[in-house]
Amino acid sequence: MSNTKITYEGPGSDNPLSFRWYDANKVVAGKTMQEHLRFACAYWHSFCGNGGDPFGEPTHLFSWNNTVDAVDRAKAKMDFAFDFMSNLSLPFFCFHDVDVVDFTNDVADNERRLQAITEHARQHMQSSGIQLLWGTANLFSHRRYMNGAATNPDFQVLAHAGAQVKAALDATISLGGQNYVFWGGREGYMSLLNTNMKREQEHMARFLHMAKDYARSHGFKGQFFIEPKPCEPSKHQYDYDCATVIGFLNQFGLQDDFSINIEVNHATLAGHTFQHELQVAADAGMLGSIDANRGDYQNGWDTDQFPNNVNELTEAMLVILEAGGFKGGGINFDAKIRRNSTDMEDLYHAHIGGMDTFARALLVADAVLQQSDYKAFRQQRYASFDSGNGKAFEEGKLGLEDLRNIAISDGEPKTLSGRQEYLENLINRFI
Ligand code: XLS
Ligand code: NI
Ligand code: NI
DSSP states (O other): OTTOOOOBOOTTOOOTTSBSSOOTTOEETTEEHHHHHOEEEEHIIIIIOOSOBTTBOOOOOOGGGGOOSHHHHHHHHHHHHHHHHHHTTOOEEEEEHHHHSOOOSOHHHHHHHHHHHHHHHHHHHHHHOOEEEEEEOOOSSSGGGTTOSTTOSSHHHHHHHHHHHHHHHHHHHHTTOSEEEEOOTTSEESOGGGOOHHHHHHHHHHHHHHHHHHHHHTTOOSEEEEOOOSSSSSSEESSOSHHHHHHHHHHTTOTTTEEEEEEHHHHHHTTSOHHHHHHHHHHTTOEEEEEOOBOOTTOOSOOOBOOOOHHHHHHHHHHHHHTTSOSSOOEEEOOOOOTTOOSHHHHHHHHHHHHHHHHHHHHHHHHHHHHSSHHHHHHHTTGGGSSHHHHHHHTTOOOHHHHHHHHHHHOSOOOOOOOHHHHHHHHHHHO
């Protein structure tokens, strides 16, 4: 597969290794598809995920794992990764520190390893033009983080988390990374019986300030993103959903530097739709980036499947387009192929499907916005606040007694339809 360049062949193509909708340079609503969508490959799922599950051994066997030296092994993996991303014309990638090179318990040696692989990445980025959408540190896999990283009750663990974030920030900054992500997998708790929640959250805020101050003083201009998730692996995660994160950022004075990376399957675990979470973030000016995937309707964990539902993604793209796009981020495929998808070709099908589904959803959402009365309908629904007493209310010119008097003088309101089925049909009409 190593020479397979995937190209746009259009909806009529029957070649499964081609794009049918993603046409990178096609202009939609004033920007190219590539500029709108800013696709990124998730290093951990694509090149580290081995198909293993709690019941079984790895099924995805990679040749580079036979290389003994850690940095050589990391380079062999990276050579493959850049080949793969180039074949798919993926403009960005994202990584955790431990995805790109294996770590030990030796902090200084881990820094050296990360620097060595960062140099290798730099060369690949220069020759391929692929850029770093965001970097991050894995503060959840190592056993020292079982009680949390920045929220650990043991300061010595927090110090290790700080060392890891410093090194990951150094790598991100030196590669020109556009953003930096914090996903707090273990930042939460399992039982209140052993937990001081207030103190742990204050520690997390202090830690985030330290990371932000360090990065800013070393020239980092990008956004920091918090990635909400309600549970798994912790029972209660502090970054539950967008609304919770926005409250936390505002409470601790982090709102100017941080925005949100929203993951589809995390939204659904929190009992929300993806588009709800997008809208909450957009309304707060914090729609930073997204982790694209999908869950499974029949179970309740983070299955991280590749997106494939045009209808659902169209609703998401409507929110993203109306918000004016992402605040520095893009669409990172935080998704993995199934345990029994064992061929490298499967990884191509997965990304082609995800990219095509988003491209198609972009086209449909744009058509809904440009060619239908969707916008006009939504505006008209609130027209009673555009003039008269409704306007006076919005402007703060009325009191509760005024409402009472208006209720009497204007009488019982008319029954006004929300037209949900009509609007749902609109999306299908443009697919
Ligand atoms: C796990 C998260 C993780 C973050 C990066 O559920 O989605 O992959 O995106 O740490
Ligand atoms: Ni994610
Ligand atoms: Ni996830």
